[in-house]
Amino acid sequence: GAVVSQHPSWVICKSGTSVKIECRSLDFQATTMFWYRQFPKQSLMLMATSNEGSKATYEQGVEKDKFLINHASLTLSTLTVTSAHPEDSSFYICSARDFGPSGSRETQYFGPGTRLLVL
């Protein structure tokens, strides 16, 4: 299957700082990527949909000024957690849409996740 990378894999920061997380599709182009948040022993909660060349679409309850998303190229989306606080500590996972060789069978492939700890 397609490969999605994410960087960094984990980060520890002080409260009030900003953290940038990168999501890359390594062997395919992704016009759409997704950002999820996952708390321990819980499901994947979609935060926002990242669209190449346009504004991200945020899910209800997700602050767009808090979680800045930029999708500047067909292989890279970034999520910036601004002014991070301890309650932002979580596992953040991205995924990218791949349409396969035929261009018609869509599948989402996930990155390895970024564990954020805000002190």
Place this chain on the structure above:
Amino acid sequence: GENVEQHPSTLSVQEGDSAVIKCTYSDSASNYFPWYKQELGKRPQLIIDIRSNVGEKKDQRIAVTLNKTAKHFSLHITETQPEDSAVYFCAAQPGTYKYIFGTGTRLKVLA
């Protein structure tokens, strides 16, 4: 709004037995249903999927069934092995691009 319910939340089976996980979706426009396996601290991995024009799909020890009328779909794992132990998530795609995930099932295969 769109919702996917998943049961059970935890499941323990003896090695060699079968495991079944069930999901129910609310949006009848859903047309694609993937299943992901997530090991502790790792990324979700797609293990099997089914589209709405198919009622059943099998890949070795894993099978998925879909009942569109009842709006539910199930994952079946036969001859379970310890390495099958993980959290399994179902998802539904309600006609748009995003997935709605179930709450997950923690499967433990006891040796």
